[in-house]
Amino acid sequence: MSSRSGESSGLRIESFSHPTVEMPYYHVRCRLTASEPITINGASSGIAGVEKQPALFRLVGEGGAKSKGLIPDAGEAQVLIRCDWQPGKDYEVQLDHKLPPKDAPVESITAAAKSPASGGYWNAGWGNYRPFVVSETQGIDRTLEPVDVSISFWLQDVTDLSRELRLVEVDPETGKQTEIPSQPYAIRRFEPSEERRPIPASARCNVAFLATVPAHGKKVYLAFHKNPNASAPNYDTDLQVTGQGEAATWENSLVGYRFMKGNGQLAEVTLKMGLDKTLRHGRGGGSAMHWNPDCWAPQRPWSYTHNWKIPVTKQMTEIRGPVFLQTTRWGSLEPRLPEVNGWVTYRLYAHNPELRMSSLMEVVEDVNILAIRNDEVVQDAALVTHYAFKERNGEVKSGAIGYSASAPDFWMGPMDLDLPWVCLYSPEGGHGLASVRLRHDFGHRYGKPATSDKAGTYLNCSQGSISYWFRAYAIELQVQRPLFLEKGAFYSETNAYLPCKMNAEKDSLVRLDERAEALRHSLSASSEVDI
Secondary structure (H helix, E strand, O other): OEEOOOOOEEEEEEEEEOOOOOOOOOEEEEEEEEOOOEEEEEEEEEEOOOOOEEEOEEEEEOOEEEOOOEEOOOEEEEEEEEOOOOOOOEEEEEEEEEOOOOOOOEEEEEEEEEOOOOOOOOOOOOOEEEEEEEEOOOOOOEEEEEEEEEEEEEHHHOOOHHHHOEEEEEOOOOOOEEEEOEEEEEEEEEOOOHHHOOOOOEEEEEEEEEEEEOOOOEEEEEEEEOOOOOOOOOOOOOOEEEOOHHHOEEEOOOEEEEEOOOOOOEEEEEEOOOOOEEEEOOHHHOOOOEOOOEEEOOOOOOEEHHHOOOOOOOEEEEEEOOOEEEEEEEEEEOOOEEEEEEEEEEEEEOOOOOEEEEEEEEEOOOEEEOEEEEEEEEEEHHHOOEEEEEOOOOOEEEEEOOOOOOOOEEEEEEEOOOOOEEEEEEOOOOEEEEEEEEEEEEEEOOOOOOOOEOOEEEEEEEOOOEEEEEEEEEEOOOOOOOEEEOOOEEEEEEEEEEEEEOOOOHHHHHHHHHHHHHHHOOOEEEOOOOO
């Protein structure tokens, strides 16, 4: 490689910059002058007088930053070069390039400048970072909205991610960097055996945090690591836990959720929000509100996850942190239905009212059934007087739950299996509880069709007793014709159970729908930035 003077090309550092959406690393903005077409082969940067390290670069042109290094015409171009600069130091950057013809040698040009007296790299105690960009795509202002990203690392760059990882938010206008509460979890290490080397060792984790991003906006977040001496962070949020194990109560500043002793299913929902209203199952409130997943086989009683006994026959794991609380319970639906396995996960985020629930049922042995259902939430009928749901075409339908002496049960269904949300509420009480359907699926692990029959969403209200909705994938309540579930079939769901303020006007349904849309179209995060 040869070094070339500025007779045909030149490079000048124009500014030092914080991470931005177009270049989510600390970088320098350079002006490149070329007297003929050139191709940039690579870049490097570092403190002046110290060996420079290879660096990512981007050319800036029409349409924003681009990663290709071809400058097809003579003239000037802007180049962004990664440089993890600290304040008040001399830095040097280098571009390696080729001039025509294709077999010409690689040449280099350099530029040097002193960094500003303030700003730059967040904290020199952390040796590296992974950037990612959070984007809002639905035109909704987001405040402290949950984001969950998966990040991978070389094992040599981490010691203990639960202790050393720090998440820094970068203000897109001012460049101000703020450490925010984060929660790494699902930490895994991959260290290949001797016979599999030279495959490098690696680590990965998920990181949950709360992001504030304006409508159609973007923001850069930096996950700092590589600090073996870091102490564990101590973040203060509004999450609180009382009680132990499956019977704990979770709270934040907006809501409280109590779970059933013995089975861990959702038992009570308390709306704070100036209401101080508690929702529970009817019939004395001694049972779970969240009733299933469940399955019913001929000549057997219904088999529900609220029949589970923990820890005697079922297993449970917990995650507690400053950003979210989570439990996962799993096991078969035995003793009534050992042919079907299930699991249920609950998660509550700080500063957010909804309880996120995921469940799965998997058929492990062939079996005949009469019904297989999920997303069933049961409430005291005395606490709810109205229903509402959103059709797939966007129409919101609502009405009063009507009873009569000849019809003490109010029944609707089957409605669409894919209703975006369904809600039971009381305008007089000012409260409601909705199921916002985030996603669901059913199929077979080997690509075969899965059984479905009369699939849909159902609403059932019994005067003086209970009111509830559920999603059925297959159900035979009258004819009782058996439905065959084949080994390998699965039925899964993720919903957000959303407590909400309600009234007799349409504005409360509008607010519910707006929140449901935000939940169904969450912020997107890209941890692999295309450079």
